Amino acid sequence: MPIIEVCELQKQYFLPDDKSQKFFAVNGVSLSIEQGEVFGILGPNGAGKTTILEMIEGLNDIDGGEALIDGISVSTNPYQVKERIGVQLQANEYFDNVSLEELLSLFGTLYHRTINPEALLEKVQLEEKAKAKPAALSGGQKQRFSIACALVNEPKILFLDEPTTGLDPQAKRNLWNLIQRLNGDGMTIVLTTHNMEEAEELCDRIAIMDHGKIIAEGTPQELILDFAPEPPEAPLHGNLEDVFLSLTGYGLRE
Amino acid sequence: MIFTPLQRHLTSIFLKIFLRDRRSIFFSLFFPVIFMTVFSLASDREQEPINIGIANLSSNEVSSDFVQRLSDSPMFNAVSGESEPLREALLVGHQTMVLELPADFGASPDTVSSEINVVVDAAQVSQLGLIMPVLEQTLLSIEREFRSIAPMFSITIEDVQARSQRYIDFLLPGLMALTLMNLSIAGSGFNVVEYRRKGILKRLFVTPIEPKDFIIAIVFARLTIVLVQLTVLISLAVVLLDIRIIGNFFAYYFVVILGTVVFLCLGFSLGSLAKTQETIGALGNIVIMPQIFLSGVFYPIESMPEWVQPLAHLLPLSFVSTGMREIANAGAALTEIIPSLLGIAVWLTISFLAATRLFLWKEVAN
Numbered sequence: 001m002p003i004i005e006v007c008e009l010q011k012q013y014f015l016p017d018d019k020s021q022k023f024f025a026v027n028g029v030s031l032s033i034e035q036g037e038v039f040g041i042l043g044p045n046g047a048g049k050t051t052i053l054e055m056i057e058g059l060n061d062i063d064g065g066e067a068l069i070d071g072i073s074v075s076t077n078p079y080q081v082k083e084r085i086g087v088q089l090q091a092n093e094y095f096d097n098v099s100l101e102e103l104l105s106l107f108g109t110l111y112h113r114t115i116n117p118e119a120l121l122e123k124v125q126l127e128e129k130a131k132a133k134p135a136a137l138s139g140g141q142k143q144r145f146s147i148a149c150a151l152v153n154e155p156k157i158l159f160l161d162e163p164t165t166g167l168d169p170q171a172k173r174n175l176w177n178l179i180q181r182l183n184g185d186g187m188t189i190v191l192t193t194h195n196m197e198e199a200e201e202l203c204d205r206i207a208i209m210d211h212g213k214i215i216a217e218g219t220p221q222e223l224i225l226d227f228a229p230e231p232p233e234a235p236l237h238g239n240l241e242d243v244f245l246s247l248t249g250y251g252l253r254e
Numbered sequence: 255m256i257f258t259p260l261q262r263h264l265t266s267i268f269l270k271i272f273l274r275d276r277r278s279i280f281f282s283l284f285f286p287v288i289f290m291t292v293f294s295l296a297s298d299r300e301q302e303p304i305n306i307g308i309a310n311l312s313s314n315e316v317s318s319d320f321v322q323r324l325s326d327s328p329m330f331n332a333v334s335g336e337s338e339p340l341r342e343a344l345l346v347g348h349q350t351m352v353l354e355l356p357a358d359f360g361a362s363p364d365t366v367s368s369e370i371n372v373v374v375d376a377a378q379v380s381q382l383g384l385i386m387p388v389l390e391q392t393l394l395s396i397e398r399e400f401r402s403i404a405p406m407f408s409i410t411i412e413d414v415q416a417r418s419q420r421y422i423d424f425l426l427p428g429l430m431a432l433t434l435m436n437l438s439i440a441g442s443g444f445n446v447v448e449y450r451r452k453g454i455l456k457r458l459f460v461t462p463i464e465p466k467d468f469i470i471a472i473v474f475a476r477l478t479i480v481l482v483q484l485t486v487l488i489s490l491a492v493v494l495l496d497i498r499i500i501g502n503f504f505a506y507y508f509v510v511i512l513g514t515v516v517f518l519c520l521g522f523s524l525g526s527l528a529k530t531q532e533t534i535g536a537l538g539n540i541v542i543m544p545q546i547f548l549s550g551v552f553y554p555i556e557s558m559p560e561w562v563q564p565l566a567h568l569l570p571l572s573f574v575s576t577g578m579r580e581i582a583n584a585g586a587a588l589t590e591i592i593p594s595l596l597g598i599a600v601w602l603t604i605s606f607l608a609a610t611r612l613f614l615w616k617e618v619a620n
Contacts, residue, residue, distance in 0.1 A: 095267065
């Protein structure tokens, strides 16, 4: 049985310009993610990636359809779902003037657990920063700390919203290693990204979204085979970015 | 009150955040202290002695007795001299008043009474009302002694409150109420908006925390902080400004605690309505400003125009400051300030309902 089952999920918002009109931010999305998979959701800005994640995580009301995590309905048992998942949000700010180890132990308490902050920090290579404040961390360190926070409840599933956006190549590779290690320990990982290389490197399967719908789904190889444009002369070229652009077009998004 | 480990832990984190923020600790105390000191100095200043010049043209015992009495009075800073130079000193403002005692001053009590010429600068005429009774009183007592008449009447002033009430004594409870309002509204409202803007609320909502845990923790942490701040201010007032709090200390703090919770909840509501720091600033001012002027902090509500009074009496800060003042200045017991307590209770209900109804985790989208 899949660990995440999403069926015909819908989310409606008012148009920013015209409050009397609504639009579908997510329009009938179904997903099925297996235990132990790394699943990537790709899509231009505004495609509905973050909204989908937030509905599955219980952060956003589900307007239509159903989401089951580990067989538990998110809309009827959000608190049970929250116990089983770890979430890294796009914005990763924390309280000022509170050290990393204090924050981790607070997050542990929020899950009614007593945790060992050093062990978690060691897991994300931040053991030397235990007494540091989040404001003193670099971009890569902040992302790793966010993942440490998401691990305090030993989740079955880890959600990562654009984990490597804005990181330098070293920090990015370092984070990929961390994600692969966690997945190697059996954790299911769902991530969104704009980085095609990242999706190809990390993800077992990928869903490409646009305008609130999934427009393609499969392993990276399947997607390249199915959608990368045939080059007129050269025998094989094309990568996942060609797939992405040919599916979603070249038009600039907000 | 029994707190869950989660609420205790979150409360301790909020306290740590505050204690490590030296700058806001400083500013939260700096302005109230300045305020208190300025008002205390302004209300404490003693009446300066009035400069008077005396030109004594007579030279008998009576006139020198009169001059001596004026010189001895703490009200006056008397200088004797010739008439002309004294008048010039009056013109340039070195003297407030010049008395010219005629040559026949007190010479023969049985003939016509002698006339003292009082020369004043018109700009200083307001002082006249203060000086003239003293002059008359002094003249009268000299005359009595001279004629050996015992005074028929004497006046003793008795303070019915049996203690002296200075303006600063009136002001301090109001100022404390004002300070607790400012600290509370800023403490809850501004912080909630800040946590929402940074996405911290959303991050917390990822975990199984419930809204009541968050509200209880932040209210309790802020309540502790405000109580400590007020205690520091009150101690300063008692030690440095010699303020007297007559009533029961626990009753005083009971009102302080209720008031703080009211304004914390109001701040929470504002923080939920406002989406940005600018909006919370504006909303905060709309709530705070009228109360500063209408709630009887600086002067009694009864001294305001009559049409404002019914409205002014209903403001939350009015109930809090009136209650605190009655305890501090008149030694009232809690049972004697039931009207204030009822008003606070009504506001507590309103603000608590607003805070819990309006508070939303979910509307935390970027």
